Amino acid sequence: MKIVLALLMLTATLSAQSSEPAVQQKFISGGRIRMHLEAGGYTIRPTDSTNIVVTYHTNSDSHVKVEIKPEPSTADVDIRDTPHNNFKAVIEVPRRSNLWVRLSAGQITVEGVEGDKDLEIRAGQLEVEVAHPEDYGHRDASVLTGAIEASAFNVSKGGLFRSFEQNGPGKFRLHAHIMSGEIDLRRTN
Numbered sequence: 001m002k003i004v005l006a007l008l009m010l011t012a013t014l015s016a017q018s019s020e021p022a023v024q025q026k027f028i029s030g031g032r033i034r035m036h037l038e039a040g041g042y043t044i045r046p047t048d049s050t051n052i053v054v055t056y057h058t059n060s061d062s063h064v065k066v067e068i069k070p071e072p073s074t075a076d077v078d079i080r081d082t083p084h085n086n087f088k089a090v091i092e093v094p095r096r097s098n099l100w101v102r103l104s105a106g107q108i109t110v111e112g113v114e115g116d117k118d119l120e121i122r123a124g125q126l127e128v129e130v131a132h133p134e135d136y137g138h139r140d141a142s143v144l145t146g147a148i149e150a151s152a153f154n155v156s157k158g159g160l161f162r163s164f165e166q167n168g169p170g171k172f173r174l175h176a177h178i179m180s181g182e183i184d185l186r187r188t189n
Helices: 002-019
Strands: 022-026 033-037 040-048 052-055 065-070 074-078 087-095 098-110 117-130 136-150 155-167 174-188
Touching: 022 065, 033 040, 033 087, 052 065, 052 074
Parallel strands: 033 074, 033 098, 040 087, 040 098, 098 117, 117 174, 136 174
Antiparallel strands: 022 052, 052 087, 065 074, 136 155
16 A cells, blocks of 8 residues: 555656656755756746745757756856747746846846846847946946836837936846847836
């Protein structure tokens, strides 16, 4: 009976892992997290935990590779070998984290993470929730072709070679760049 129960638990665990695998690593609040992401849709959200957790979903039999390499004050998150269709991941980080993110193509949504943000995408869409625009000192955004909708900073531009640069009273820095696509820096209050 115990063996049957153990096999059932193992099967349930493997089924849960195959539908939505998760990779987790302890990290410190206030550190810098560098993310190297291959094509897909990503949501980066804050957590009150001291862990970085990557949970992903794919509709295909792919061999996605997720690595989280922590150091004392920095961590590298690498997501590679993503399928060419319908790959989605949620990356949970400590609420107070400085982000450096590079995505080949797709979409990134950053929800309520407090800290510096250096975000670049070759092609796609970038959405950043900005609860307190005054928390940012230097902020800049640019697209080679596309649009910048930055309601948090009263900017709206579209077309070729569009950009803006401002300085505010805050201590955080915000840099957003897309070669082709749309940047949305929206106020959430």
